[in-house]
Amino acid sequence: MEKTIVIVDDSESIREVVGFTLNNAGHKVLSAVDGQDALRFFNGEKIDLVVTDLHMPVMDGIELIREIRNKDDYKFVPILFLTTESQQAKKMEAKEAGATGWIVKPFVPEKLLAAISKVVR
Amino acid sequence: MEQFKKKFLEEANDLINSLEDSLLILEEKPTEKKIIEEVFRVMHSLKGGSSMFGFAKMDAFTHELETIYDMIRSGTLSVTREILDITLAAVDHLKVLLENGEEISETQQNNQNILLSRIHKIINKDAQEEITADTATSNVAAHKESEDKSKVYEKVPTYFIAIKPEEDIFRNGTNPMLLIDELHTLGHCKAFVKTSRLPSFEQLDPEKAFFYWEVFLATDKSIDEIKDVFIFVEDVCNVTISRIADDNLLAKTVFIRELDNFIEPVKETGQSELEAFVAKLKYNEPSLQEEGLSFRADEAAPMKRLSINNIRVSSEKLDDLMNLVSELVTVQASLSLFADNQDNPELAAISESIEKISRQLRDNTFEICLIPIETIMIRFKRLVRDLSNELDKEIQFTTEGTETELDKSIIDGLSEPLMHIFRNAIDHGIEPAEDRLAKGKPRKGKIAFKSYYSGTNVYIQVKDDGRGIDVEKIRQKAIARGFISPEANLSYKELLNLVFLPGFSTAAKVSEVSGRGVGLDVVVKKINDIRGDVEIESQLGVGTTFTIKLPLTLSIIDGLLVKIDKTFFVLPLSSVDKCFEVQDDALVKSFNNKIVLDGKQVPFINLRKEFDIHDNKPILHQIIQVNHDDFKIGLSVDTVIGEYQAVLKPLGRMFKDLEIVSGATILGDGTIALVLDPARVINTFDRETLERREKLYRENHRKDIQLHAGY
Numbered sequence: 001m002e003k004t005i006v007i008v009d010d011s012e013s014i015r016e017v018v019g020f021t022l023n024n025a026g027h028k029v030l031s032a033v034d035g036q037d038a039l040r041f042f043n044g045e046k047i048d049l050v051v052t053d054l055h056m057p058v059m060d061g062i063e064l065i066r067e068i069r070n071k072d073d074y075k076f077v078p079i080l081f082l083t084t085e086s087q088q089a090k091k092m093e094a095k096e097a098g099a100t101g102w103i104v105k106p107f108v109p110e111k112l113l114a115a116i117s118k119v120v121r
Numbered sequence: 122m123e124q125f126k127k128k129f130l131e132e133a134n135d136l137i138n139s140l141e142d143s144l145l146i147l148e149e150k151p152t153e154k155k156i157i158e159e160v161f162r163v164m165h166s167l168k169g170g171s172s173m174f175g176f177a178k179m180d181a182f183t184h185e186l187e188t189i190y191d192m193i194r195s196g197t198l199s200v201t202r203e204i205l206d207i208t209l210a211a212v213d214h215l216k217v218l219l220e221n222g223e224e225i226s227e228t229q230q231n232n233q234n235i236l237l238s239r240i241h242k243i244i245n246k247d248a249q250e251e252i253t254a255d256t257a258t259s260n261v262a263a264h265k266e267s268e269d270k271s272k273v274y275e276k277v278p279t280y281f282i283a284i285k286p287e288e289d290i291f292r293n294g295t296n297p298m299l300l301i302d303e304l305h306t307l308g309h310c311k312a313f314v315k316t317s318r319l320p321s322f323e324q325l326d327p328e329k330a331f332f333y334w335e336v337f338l339a340t341d342k343s344i345d346e347i348k349d350v351f352i353f354v355e356d357v358c359n360v361t362i363s364r365i366a367d368d369n370l371l372a373k374t375v376f377i378r379e380l381d382n383f384i385e386p387v388k389e390t391g392q393s394e395l396e397a398f399v400a401k402l403k404y405n406e407p408s409l410q411e412e413g414l415s416f417r418a419d420e421a422a423p424m425k426r427l428s429i430n431n432i433r434v435s436s437e438k439l440d441d442l443m444n445l446v447s448e449l450v451t452v453q454a455s456l457s458l459f460a461d462n463q464d465n466p467e468l469a470a471i472s473e474s475i476e477k478i479s480r481q482l483r484d485n486t487f488e489i490c491l492i493p494i495e496t497i498m499i500r501f502k503r504l505v506r507d508l509s510n511e512l513d514k515e516i517q518f519t520t521e522g523t524e525t526e527l528d529k530s531i532i533d534g535l536s537e538p539l540m541h542i543f544r545n546a547i548d549h550g551i552e553p554a555e556d557r558l559a560k561g562k563p564r565k566g567k568i569a570f571k572s573y574y575s576g577t578n579v580y581i582q583v584k585d586d587g588r589g590i591d592v593e594k595i596r597q598k599a600i601a602r603g604f605i606s607p608e609a610n611l612s613y614k615e616l617l618n619l620v621f622l623p624g625f626s627t628a629a630k631v632s633e634v635s636g637r638g639v640g641l642d643v644v645v646k647k648i649n650d651i652r653g654d655v656e657i658e659s660q661l662g663v664g665t666t667f668t669i670k671l672p673l674t675l676s677i678i679d680g681l682l683v684k685i686d687k688t689f690f691v692l693p694l695s696s697v698d699k700c701f702e703v704q705d706d707a708l709v710k711s712f713n714n715k716i717v718l719d720g721k722q723v724p725f726i727n728l729r730k731e732f733d734i735h736d737n738k739p740i741l742h743q744i745i746q747v748n749h750d751d752f753k754i755g756l757s758v759d760t761v762i763g764e765y766q767a768v769l770k771p772l773g774r775m776f777k778d779l780e781i782v783s784g785a786t787i788l789g790d791g792t793i794a795l796v797l798d799p800a801r802v803i804n805t806f807d808r809e810t811l812e813r814r815e816k817l818y819r820e821n822h823r824k825d826i827q828l829h830a831g832y
Contacts, residue, residue: 011166013129017173020125055162069292076328078294084169100294101353106172106180118353121299 003048003120004028008038008064009082010056018051021109022116035059039067042074049120050079051103054090062090062097069098078119129174131433133219136163141212142499144205145506151200160208161190167215178225179218182233185240186211192244207239209503277308277341279366281395284351285333285359295354301334303350308340309371311380317387335390337380339369363392365399436529439490446479446486447677447768451787453479454766458789480766483677491526494572494581497536498523501543505568508547515554515565516547525572527579531671534651535581538644542583542667543568545641550587550665560662562586578695581669590659592616598625617657621645652783654800680786682765682794683745683758686734689794690758691767691786692745696799698753700761701744708742708757716755718746725755726806747799754803767796781805 005027009015019029030047032038034056041047050068054061061081068074078100083091091102103115140163147156164187172180186208192198214236217229225233282304286297301312318331325331338347344362351360370376383398384390453475460472498520509516527535551557551566558564571582592613599605599619611619619625623642641657648655652672659665672678680691681700701718708716708727715722725744729735737759744755767786772779783798 010162011132011170013125013132013170014166014173016128017125055165057159057162076291076294078296082169084165095293095356098293105169118299118303118350119295121296121302 002026002028004030004046005049005051005116006030006032006038006041006047008032008035008050008052008056008061010034010053014053014082017109018112021112025113035061035064035067038064042068042071044073047074047077049116050077051082051116052079053082054087054094062094065094065097065099080115080119126174128433129170130219133167133170133179133215136167137212137215137219138499139163140167141209141503144208144212145499145502147200148205148506157190157194157200161187161194164190176218176222178233179215182211182215182218182237185237185244188244189240198243204243207236207243209507211236211240277339277369278364279337279339279368279370280344280347281363281365281390282336282338282347283333283359283361283390284336286330286354287357287359288329288331290330290354290357291328293354293357295357297330297332297334297354297358300350300354300358301336304336304338304347307342307347307350308338309369310336310338310340311371311377312336313384313386315386315389317389335384337365337371339371365395370399439529442486443490446483449479450483450677450766450768454787454789455791456789483766487528487677490529492529492532493524493526494532494535495523497532497539498570500536501539501570504540504543505547508544509551512548513553514547514551516551517565517567519567519569521569521571522573523570525574525579527671531651531653534647535669535671538647538655538669539581539583541641541644546583546585546587546665550585550589552588579671581671582666584664584666586664589661589663589665590617590620590657591661592659595619617659620657621655652798677766677768678796680765680767680796681745682762682767682788683743684760684762685729685732685758686737688732688734689762689788689792690728691765691794691796692747692756692799693796694764696747696749698746698748701746701755703742703744703757705738705740705742716744718744718755723753723755725757726802727757728802729757729759731806747803749800749803756799756802765794767794769796 005022007015007018007022007029008031009018010033015031015033019031022029030041032041035052036059038050038052039059050064052061052064059067065079065081068077068079075098079098080101080103081094081099082105083094083102084105094102100119101115103112107115140160143156143159143163147153147160150156164183168180168183168187171177171183189198189204189208193200193204198204214229214232217225217232221229284297284300286295290297304310304312313335315333315335316331318333319325320331340347344364347362348360351358354360379398453472457472457476460468463469502518502520505516505518508514546568551568552560552562554564557566567584567586569582569584571584573580595616596605596611596619599616599622600607602625604619604622604625605611621641621644625642645655648669648671654670656668656670657665658668678691679694681694681697683690683692699719703716708725711725714724714726716725717723723746729738739759742757742759743761744757745761746753746755765786765788769784769786772782772785776782781798781801782795783801784796785793786796788794
């Protein structure tokens with residue numbers, strides 16, 4: 001079934017490849033360049049999943065997760081963050097902020113879809 | 122994937138440029154937290170992207186760099202000259218990697234190794250046990266699908282999994298049902314829900330989780346792979362996994378039948394009870410074949426377009442667009458001409474709106490093609506830094522007005538000559554610190570870059586406060602080279618301009634940096650190629666300034682269409698000031714080539730005379746007053762036809778030395794009009810202008826000239 005997925009990353013290529021993969025899997029993709037930018041999508045519309053990078057200018061991923069968890073309408077939305085193997089501390093911080101899961105970079109499209117199917121279906 | 126790779130490469134290019142920029146700022150403010158973060162972030166993005174798109178070498182490389190900046194960020198390391206040097210060298214190497222992809226030559230590989238070892242040294246020196254850098258981070262390959270879906274499940278072991286979510290599990294956006302679903306994709310699976318924790322309806326908080334599950338799973342996957350299902354919920358969900366049989370219990374009908382009786386929904390199943398239950402039923406019955414499960418994402422889903430604010434377009438497409446617009450403007454000109462001759466008001470109206478639209482289209486297209494000078498500045502900042510290091514000179518580089526926009530093709534053509542000018546300024550211009558101090562100048566040399574709009578032109582200035590140009594030396598050299606005769610009486614300006622002659626180089630010794638046998642004449646040529654002009658001003662001991670004047674765009678200009686006898690000419694509207702009508706007498710009888718316009722004496726050039734056109738001399742002439750530098754000067758023509766959008770076409774090789782004409786344009790009826798370059802026309806035909814400018818210059822610089830030019 002089609003899901004509405006917000007992807008947040010400051011890298012255009014990552015946004016594009018993630019967006020392309022998700023589009024191909026039949027989802028609706030909303031993309032944002034940073035946390036601040038992403039918040040405009042949380043306006044009462046249904047959002048099924050958020051995929052966000054952690055390192056971003058203006059508003060980073062952790063803060064975005066906190067913001068989303070503070071919104072009554074969205075506090076149960078699954079949130080996946082993109083991370084690298086080396087960032088254990090960041091991972092914990094993100095989980096504590098309320099992230100549902102993570103996707104380890106680098107990832108191939110199948111891995112991305114697999115991670116997503118873990119939290120939304 | 123290929124298209125993304127390409128996109129990534131473009132993006133990486135941008136990232137590397139911004140990285141370079143940040144690094145240079147960092148050099149000045151080594152403790153600036155924001156910049157360090159920025160550098161780290163760029164490294165991080167580069168690393169992420171490169172590993173994702175399979176650039177293993179770049180990935181490995183950026184990984185190490187990222188480590189350094191992570192350490193700086195966390196305060197274990199501070200920014201030093203050494204680190205910056207290595208990083209900048211690394212940035213250069215990254216550029217090589219970007220260019221050549223994964224196939225790099227042996228020397229480049231060597232470079233990479235040397236750089237890596239230096240980076241390692243930095244990392245290890247300051248944090249002994251911190252990082253165990255395994256360079257080969259990219260093991261994406263460990264992602265193989267189990268291909269044998271139709272495997273017989275009889276032989277696979279059976280696991281018992283108890284899943285007890287904490288009440289608050291929803292807070293993280295986790296849906297535990299999906300975990301159960303996922304277990305079903307691993308193999309043959311049977312799940313039981315347990316309701317013992319469920320409170321009465323009045324006490325039920327719908328935001329909390331009360332169910333828990335017990336699952337029997339027969340799978341060929343390892344226990345670690347089963348654990349992977351729960352990877353996101355480790356801390357919010359209590360999961361126990363135990364292996365209860367070496368073969369597939371779920372394939373045994375007895376087991377299934379008994380299982381329903383054995384499991385009680387309101388009671389947790391104890392480990393020992395379960396073991397006893399399994400032992401009793403084991404090996405009781407032949408197994409049944411199980412159908413393989415197959416799960417596939419819907420691949421045929423339609424691709425959707427998302428709304429985007431910015432798009433990247435290849436520059437070829439822009440060039441094509443520009444060419445098409447040029448063609449359109451030409452065709453539109455024929456249409457207007459045709460409409461004018463038809464005496465058909467409807468057609469005239471259509472033709473007029475088309476003219477309007479094509480004008481707007483033209484302006485829009487221009488705007489698209491404009492890019493800020495900023496884009497090439499990084500290169501120069503870097504050049505100044507590297508060169509001043511190499512030559513052991515201290516230089517402060519300032520930029521101003523880098524947001525000034527110019528046509529893409531002009532910017533392309535600009536970087537090489539600018540590079541040359543900068544090299545000159547650093548190598549020949551700025552003196553070593555000791556010399557400067559001795560001369561009473563500040564220790565640090567100054568190079569200032571400035572660009573600004575003026576009318577439809579853009580001016581670019583590179584100014585240094587170095588030793589300046591010694592015109593006397595130039596004179597002697599020019600005499601020695603045979604450019605001028607020893608008796609020649611040249612003005613200060615003319616002497617200075619000698620440096621633009623081919624084969625003229627003032628440096629006493631040939632240095633590696635700028636004296637490579639390519640003189641400033643190349644700069645002039647390159648700038649002329651993009652219809653620009655270069656001027657040089659210099660004062661001995663004070664400094665040198667190069668000023669480049671450029672048109673905003675190259676291909677279409679707004680012009681004034683005029684006619685002399687049967688020939689059409691176009692003058693760029695930007696330089697036209699006013700038009701006057703004068704009697705033939707006034708021209709013929711004019712004294713000293715001056716004519717009174719608007720109550721002022723204005724010098725004029727009789728184009729009829731200069732172009733050798735003698736037929737059909739009119740009684741009334743039109744004088745087009747144009748602005749030239751700070752002066753006004755008249756150009757006489759026969760008739761003024763009107764405004765005209767001229768699409769500039771090159772005249773071809775045969776006329777490339779014809780300076781006064783910057784190109785040709787095709788009129789609506791197919792005739793050709795020559796586009797004149799007023800500045801060149803004036804410089805070619807009017808000695809007076811030169812003399813007048815000279816006088817002004819002489820007044821300003823009387824002293825210098827007396828000293829150095831022998832006046």
